[in-house]
Amino acid sequence: xxxxxxxxxxxxxxxxxxxxxxxxxxxxxxxxxxxxxxxxxxxxxxxxxxxxxxxxxxxxxxxxxxxxxxxxxxxxxxxxxxxxxxxxxxxxxxxxxxxxxxxxxxxxxxxxxxxxxxxxxxxxxxxxxxxxxxxxxxxxxxxxxxxxxxxxxxxxxxxxxxxxxxxxxxxxxxxxxxxxxxxxxxxxxxxxxxxxxxxxxxxxxxxxxxxxxxxxxxxxxxxxxxxxxxxxxxxxxxxxxxxxxxxxxxxxxxxxxxxxxxxxxxxxxxxxxxxxxxxxxxxxxxxxxxxxxxxxxxxxxxxxxxxxxxxxxxxxxxxxxxxxxxxxxxxxxxxxxxxxxxxxxxxxxxxxxxxxxxxxxxxxxxxxxxxxxxxxxxxxxxxxxxxxxxxxxxxxxxxxxxxxxxxxxxxxxxxxxxxxxxxxxxxxxxxxxxxxxxxxxxxxxxxxxxxxxxxxxxxxxxxxxxxxxxxxxxxxxxxxxxxxxxxxxx
Ligand code: BES
Ligand code: MN
Ligand code: ZN
Numbered sequence: 001x002x003x004x005x006x007x008x009x010x011x012x013x014x015x016x017x018x019x020x021x022x023x024x025x026x027x028x029x030x031x032x033x034x035x036x037x038x039x040x041x042x043x044x045x046x047x048x049x050x051x052x053x054x055x056x057x058x059x060x061x062x063x064x065x066x067x068x069x070x071x072x073x074x075x076x077x078x079x080x081x082x083x084x085x086x087x088x089x090x091x092x093x094x095x096x097x098x099x100x101x102x103x104x105x106x107x108x109x110x111x112x113x114x115x116x117x118x119x120x121x122x123x124x125x126x127x128x129x130x131x132x133x134x135x136x137x138x139x140x141x142x143x144x145x146x147x148x149x150x151x152x153x154x155x156x157x158x159x160x161x162x163x164x165x166x167x168x169x170x171x172x173x174x175x176x177x178x179x180x181x182x183x184x185x186x187x188x189x190x191x192x193x194x195x196x197x198x199x200x201x202x203x204x205x206x207x208x209x210x211x212x213x214x215x216x217x218x219x220x221x222x223x224x225x226x227x228x229x230x231x232x233x234x235x236x237x238x239x240x241x242x243x244x245x246x247x248x249x250x251x252x253x254x255x256x257x258x259x260x261x262x263x264x265x266x267x268x269x270x271x272x273x274x275x276x277x278x279x280x281x282x283x284x285x286x287x288x289x290x291x292x293x294x295x296x297x298x299x300x301x302x303x304x305x306x307x308x309x310x311x312x313x314x315x316x317x318x319x320x321x322x323x324x325x326x327x328x329x330x331x332x333x334x335x336x337x338x339x340x341x342x343x344x345x346x347x348x349x350x351x352x353x354x355x356x357x358x359x360x361x362x363x364x365x366x367x368x369x370x371x372x373x374x375x376x377x378x379x380x381x382x383x384x385x386x387x388x389x390x391x392x393x394x395x396x397x398x399x400x401x402x403x404x405x406x407x408x409x410x411x412x413x414x415x416x417x418x419x420x421x422x423x424x425x426x427x428x429x430x431x432x433x434x435x436x437x438x439x440x441x442x443x444x445x446x447x448x449x450x451x452x453x454x455x456x457x458x459x460x461x462x463x464x465x466x467x468x469x470x471x472x473x474x475x476x477x478x479x480x481x482x483x484x485x486x487x488x489x490x
Contacts, residue, residue, distance in 0.1 A: 002128065002143045004121045005102075006163045008152040009166075012062045016147065017097030018055075019064035020090060023048045024075040032103040032149070033069070034059065041069050043339035049073065052290035053090065054118050066164040068095060070104075080116050081399045084123035085464040091127025092467070097417030100124070113154040113411040114162035120148045121163050124477070125170035126465050131181040168294045169479050173197075173472035176280075176287035178468025180458065184259035184276040184330065189307035191258055192279060196237045196286050196305070203293035205213050210236035218326065220306075220350075222342035223311055224324040225333065226309035229263055229316025234308040236347065237282075239289045241301045243486070249300035250482060251356035251446075252289070253347040255340045255363035256282030256307035263310045263336030265319055277470060278340070281362040282307060288478040295479075297486030304350050304475065310336070322420045326350050328350055332420040340365045341424060341438045357388060360481075362451040362474055368431025369452040372405070376463060378404040378456050378474060381436035384447040391449045391481060398476035399465065407440060408433055451477075 011019060011032035020028030022036065025048040026296065029038045036059045046052045052071030072078050072086055083104050094100040102124075108116040112336040124146050132139040150159060179187065179195060187195075193209040200207035211231040215223055220236065227234035237256075261267060267275070274315035282305045289303055317323070317338060321333045323342065327349035340363050351359050369379040378395065380402050382388030388404055397401035414426035414434050426434030436450050446487070456473040459466055 002125070002146055004125065004146045004148070004163055004167050006117050006156070006160050007147050007149055008154065009149070011101065011103045011149045014101060014147065014298045015063040016065070016101040017099040018066045018068050018094055019058065019062070020070060020087070020100060020102035020104065022072040022086070022107060023052070023069050024050060024072055024078065028075050030072065030103060031106040034062065035068060037069060046071060048487050051122045053442040059400045064101070069073050080108065080112065080119045083107070083116065084119040084399055087123030088121055088127030088465045091124050092462045095128065095141045097165060098141070098143070099145040100143055101149060103149045105148050106150050110151065110154050113150060114158045117148050117150055117159045118162035118166035121166035122170045123465070125167065126173065129174045129177060129467060131178060131469055133182065165295060169476055172287040172291045173475040175290065176283040177466070177470040179283040179286070180277050180280050184309070187279070188258050188309060189227070189235040189256065189275070190232065192258060192282060192307045193235040193237050196239065199286060200239060203290050205289060205293045206240040208238040210238065213394045218347040219324065220326050221309050221323040223306045225264070225317045225321065226257070226310050226339040226342050229313040230309035230311035231313065232258065232309045234306070237305040237307065239303040241289055241490055243292070243296055244298045244300050248355070248357045249302045250485065251351040251354065251359040252285050252301060252303040252307055252478065253344060253351060253359070253361045254281030254283070254285035255279070255344055255365065257340060257343065258307060258309040260310045260337070260339065263334045263339060264312045265337040266312055267337060274458055276459065277458035278364050279307065280364050280453060280470060283470070284362055284472060284475045284478065287472060287475045288482070291475070291479050292482060295483065297483050299482060299486035299489065301482060302351065302354060302356065304347045306347040308343050310339045325442065327353070327442070329422065330420040332417040332423040334423050334428055335425045338424040338435070341435050344439055345442045348439060352361055352442065352444045352446050356446060358447040358453070360391065360478065361439065363455045364451055364454045366432045366435045366451045366454055371454040372432060373403055373405040373455060375455040375459065377401045377403050379403060379432050379452040380448040380449060381405050381407045383407060383440055383443065383454070387447045388449050391451070391477065394475060394480045394484070395477040398480050400474045402451070404478070405432060405436070407436055412437055423485050466468050
């Protein structure tokens with residue numbers, strides 16, 4: 001485990017394994033760069049372009065053993081988002097130095113100090129993530145200590161708090177990545193539930209796991225229907241965080257499909273390869289609750305997370321079956337591969353019964369959303385424009401890119417069923433919208449936002465912040481949203 005801290009000491013005076021310093025285009029040296037270092041950089045024919053890296057021995061007069069000069073592009077374009085990404089990019093190489101420090105956050109002013117230091121810690125921690133559970137070879141050395149330097153004029157308390165918060169958020173996000181990266185064979189619904197219980201116990205959250213028998217008694221026909229074809233029974237994880245007494249809570253849910261084979265409407269082999277990630281929504285909600293338990297904001301949050309495995313076993317639901325959801329609505333299951341909305345419908349209906357102030361769900365819901373927005377951008381739908389925009393803004397602020405999509409009510413006719421209240425597929429076009437419209441039927445009149453994270457939950461190529469595999473999106477967004485709400489309520 002790495003410890004992260006803030007320091008306002010002069011960067012050159014502090015002993016460290018490697019000191020990471022920014023170089024900007026037009027030969028503009030960043031904070032901490034000495035004349036000798038700038039000369040070495042120029043001698044290597046580097047110009048400060050993004051992605052450049054020069055590793056040199058710490059020159060005389062600097063306490064650092066080595067210095068890593070990092071090209072950061074034009075200084076005018078260097079945002080906190082850019083900085084988080086720059087540090088994530090270099091983070092995998094820092095472990096071998098034992099300890100690291102950086103001045104990248106120092107580029108920003110006092111007003112942005114807390115945000116910059118937090119983002120620096122996030123970049124370092126998210127970038128250093130590795131999933132080593134199944135590697136027999138010993139993992140490479142882990143960084144023991146990382147220091148983010150900043151100005152002595154900054155509010156040291158606020159900045160240190162931001163650093164601490166960033167560590168908690170990044171560690172939880174990496175835990176969500178572990179849950180996603182663990183193969184479905186080792187992470188069935190009951191195992192997700194055990195992980196949740198273990199987390200809840202350590203963090204001090206109330207956790208109730210609904211067994212399949214309890215789900216039957218409670219009328220959770222969607223969670224059960226999807227799980228019918230699997231030997232691994234479904235579960236629902238219910239978590240409660242109480243930070244504000246009797247206040248009306250915020251409600252969260254996330255799609256927890258342990259593996260999505262498609263069921264009898266089976267996927268082709270290629271599309272199935274990454275389907276262990278179909279519980280990415282569930283993982284991100286678990287991680288968000290973990291963070292809240294640690295940060296203790298004055299707000300109440302409840303979560304109900306449906307976990308099923310979508311398999312084509314002998315007892316699997318048939319295309320054409322009708323299921324009855326929690327609360328009584330029926331849906332006709334024309335395509336068993338449109339299973340996410342079926343399990344979420346139950347959880348949304350259950351949460352809506354509790355009359356929360358708002359509901360947020362996040363789900364690897366549709367391939368159509370990836371066609372619309374690509375692999376990196378989450379589609380955001382909602383029945384309340386202000387709330388939807390608040391989430392989109394939170395996402396973009398923390399570099400979890402989001403775009404608002406229309407909950408176009410005219411398409412409701414596309415999911416009208418001949419025999420049930422609703423059917424679970426529309427037509428080829430507008431698949432992300434009809435999926436969102438399906439979900440909207442289960443939240444009643446409660447303000448609700450739906451994040452379709454089919455693209456950003458998992459990266460096959462790796463992103464700016466995450467190596468290949470689960471990304472933990474949208475943990476940072478949800479944490480920011482809840483923390484900002486709690487702060488505003490004071
Ligand atoms: N889990 C998938 C969506 C998905 C696709 C997530 C690719 C991540 C990457 C979802 O359950 C699904 O299969 N959706 C279908 C819906 C269709 C049958 C209406 C889809 O998008 O093709
Ligand atoms: Mn599916
Ligand atoms: Zn799915």
